[in-house]
Amino acid sequence: MSDGATIRAAFKGVLGSFSLDAGFTAPARGVTALFGPSGCGKTTVLRCVAGLQRLADGLCIVAGEVWQDPDGAFLPTHRRPLGYVFQEPSLFPHLSVRRNLLFGAPRHDPDSSRAKIAFDEVVELLGITALLDRSPGKLSGGERQRVAIGRALLSQPKLLLMDEPLSALDRATKDEILPFLERLRDRLSLPIIYITHSIAEVERLADQIVLMEKGRVIGAGPLEEMQSDPALPLATARDAAVTLDGVIEAHDDCYGLITIGVRGGSLTAPAPPAPVGDRRRIRVIAGDVSLTRDAPGPSSILNVLPARIVSMKPVDANEIVAVLALGPDGSGARLLSRVTRKSWETLHLSEGASVYAQVKAVALAPGRGELG
Amino acid sequence: MPGLPPEIWVPIKLTIELATITTLALLVVATPLAWWLARSHAAWKEAIAAIVSLPMVLPPTVLGFYLLIALGPDGPGGAIASLWGARTLAFTFTGLVIGSIISSMPFVVQPIRNAFAAVGDRPLEVAATLRASPRRAFWTIALPLASPGLLTGAVLGFAHTVGEFGVILMIGGNIPGRTRVMSTAIFDFVETMRWREANMLAGGMVAFAFAVILSMILIEKRFARARA
Numbered sequence: 333m334s335d336g337a338t339i340r341a342a343f344k345g346v347l348g349s350f351s352l353d354a355g356f357t358a359p360a361r362g363v364t365a366l367f368g369p370s371g372c373g374k375t376t377v378l379r380c381v382a383g384l385q386r387l388a389d390g391l392c393i394v395a396g397e398v399w400q401d402p403d404g405a406f407l408p409t410h411r412r413p414l415g416y417v418f419q420e421p422s423l424f425p426h427l428s429v430r431r432n433l434l435f436g437a438p439r440h441d442p443d444s445s446r447a448k449i450a451f452d453e454v455v456e457l458l459g460i461t462a463l464l465d466r467s468p469g470k471l472s473g474g475e476r477q478r479v480a481i482g483r484a485l486l487s488q489p490k491l492l493l494m495d496e497p498l499s500a501l502d503r504a505t506k507d508e509i510l511p512f513l514e515r516l517r518d519r520l521s522l523p524i525i526y527i528t529h530s531i532a533e534v535e536r537l538a539d540q541i542v543l544m545e546k547g548r549v550i551g552a553g554p555l556e557e558m559q560s561d562p563a564l565p566l567a568t569a570r571d572a573a574v575t576l577d578g579v580i581e582a583h584d585d586c587y588g589l590i591t592i593g594v595r596g597g598s599l600t601a602p603a604p605p606a607p608v609g610d611r612r613r614i615r616v617i618a619g620d621v622s623l624t625r626d627a628p629g630p631s632s633i634l635n636v637l638p639a640r641i642v643s644m645k646p647v648d649a650n651e652i653v654a655v656l657a658l659g660p661d662g663s664g665a666r667l668l669s670r671v672t673r674k675s676w677e678t679l680h681l682s683e684g685a686s687v688y689a690q691v692k693a694v695a696l697a698p699g700r701g702e703l704g
Numbered sequence: 705m706p707g708l709p710p711e712i713w714v715p716i717k718l719t720i721e722l723a724t725i726t727t728l729a730l731l732v733v734a735t736p737l738a739w740w741l742a743r744s745h746a747a748w749k750e751a752i753a754a755i756v757s758l759p760m761v762l763p764p765t766v767l768g769f770y771l772l773i774a775l776g777p778d779g780p781g782g783a784i785a786s787l788w789g790a791r792t793l794a795f796t797f798t799g800l801v802i803g804s805i806i807s808s809m810p811f812v813v814q815p816i817r818n819a820f821a822a823v824g825d826r827p828l829e830v831a832a833t834l835r836a837s838p839r840r841a842f843w844t845i846a847l848p849l850a851s852p853g854l855l856t857g858a859v860l861g862f863a864h865t866v867g868e869f870g871v872i873l874m875i876g877g878n879i880p881g882r883t884r885v886m887s888t889a890i891f892d893f894v895e896t897m898r899w900r901e902a903n904m905l906a907g908g909m910v911a912f913a914f915a916v917i918l919s920m921i922l923i924e925k926r927f928a929r930a931r932a
Contacts, residue, residue, distance in 0.1 A: 384832070408832070409832035409833055410833075410837050410838070415833065416829075418830065424827060424831075424849075435831070435834050483834065484833070487835055493833075
């Protein structure tokens with residue numbers, strides 16, 4: 333990874349009673365989720381990246397441009413080509429929706445086709461065409477947040493920062509905005525750093541994840557790797573799962589199934605027909621994967637895949653999570669399996685053992701069509 | 705103004721002139737000061753705020769006494785006056801303007817400061833993330849959002865200048881056509897037992913005060929509705 337295509341950030345300092353010492357490097361593409369419990373310092377890191385907060389011992393280099401370094405270089409926020417979506421929409425109450433949207437747009441010909449992110453495209457993408465001449469006070473929470481996202485996009489950022497943009501919204505409004513975020517991620521080649529404490533949002537949106545705890549980064553990397561790393565808390569969480577990005581290999585219209593290829597195997601799931609070659613994100617919950625030593629006989633379970641146990645970690649006194657690598661030689665994608673200690677010992681399972689993974693359910697995320 | 709004797713309308717005209725010039729000058733001076741008081745983290749800013757607020761608490765005669773010395777031949781006012789060959793700013797219209805600016809300052813600074821504080825950090829942070837320089841954020845975001853406070857400050861500053869008596873009497877004397885404003889004119893009419901004239905001016909002031917308060921309430925309601 334060359335320096336020109338990465339985001340490097342490291343901030344160290346004491347803020348009141350909270351001490352922050354967080355650093356990570358992420359590719360400057362796709363969605364990087366900043367994930368961790370409330371109060372772990374995610375927002376502070378994001379504010380430091382934006383330059384809204386200044387810690388003297390800070391480093392921030394985005395796609396080769398130095399925004400801050402520990403020697404004192406510090407680019408003020410308004411000179412950083414970023415977009416920031418706050419937790420609350422924070423629209424300017426005295427400006428119409430249209431003027432809010434155009435506030436940060438480059439002032440020469442904002443509608444020009446030379447602009448990377450065009451006004452009409454954003455308005456259409458976010459479904460806010462009908463709201464343009466309204467005042468922000470007359471919008472619903474979800475509409476406001478969509479306008480705030482559009483406003484950030486139209487400033488033509490090279491990096492979009494989003495601080496829990498959905499957390500202040502109710503469930504229905506979240507469901508209304510999530511598809512917009514997915515379209516945004518897929519249609520615009522804009523790197524996004526996305527703060528959340530919802531693993532569901534991470535699984536739907538993120539390509540990379542930076543895990544934070546108590547002001548520190550405890551892991552950073554591709555989502556699949558982080559989810560299947562037994563040293564990190566994701567793998568041993570009650571709702572542990574892995575998300576895999578795969579390609580549709582076949583569809584069986586007779587039974588309404590599609591087969592998705594991932595590294596080292598393929599998985600079949602009920603789904604409406606979709607073109608072969610399309611990308612799909614799937615989610616496999618650790619609790620839905622059981623293990624057998626021998627190839628099972630006929631079963632209602634569609635997905636039985638040869639795999640190898642890479643590592644294991646006890647979750648509590650009686651349960652174990654095993655990290656599996658797909659493929660007979662164990663070179664493929666990772667899965668997690670949660671088994672009881674009793675099964676583990678009865679089946680004589682161990683690290684390195686060859687097994688068959690039986691996957692009871694495969695959840696499909698909505699299409700990731702145009703993602704390259 | 706036809707129908708009114710000059711001894712009534714000349715003080716009215718002078719009062720309006722004085723209050724208008726004072727209010728405009730105060731908006732220019734008080735807005736940046738209020739901005740600084742609302743946004744600065746300097747430890748000593750409250751000391752400055754206290755100094756600005758002093759005229760609210762000081763007896764007008766005390767304020768007037770110090771202003772008289774400052775404006776007089778031996779004070780900075782005398783030095784300024786010497787630029788155009790005069791000896792003093794005391795007992796002049798310019799002196800009245802300077803005195804009114806100082807005595808009405810807290811009534812303008814306070815509401816504007818509160819309005820800037822109410823705007824908060826967030827809109828300015830948002831503006832900065834949208835490439836707005838601090839200057840642009842001030843003019844396009846902070847100032848419009850604080851405009852009800854500016855309006856309140858202007859109205860209060862105008863009204864307080866119109867109503868000021870003690871300071872005016874101390875530094876302006878009561879010179880007809882030059883420094884005799886409504887408040888001192890009323891005093892003069894009462895001294896000379898001219899109740900009818902005193903009544904006209906005093907009644908006009910009551911009506912003016914009522915109009916000021918009413919319009920402020922209506923303005924505030926209107927802004928509150930527009931933002932809802």
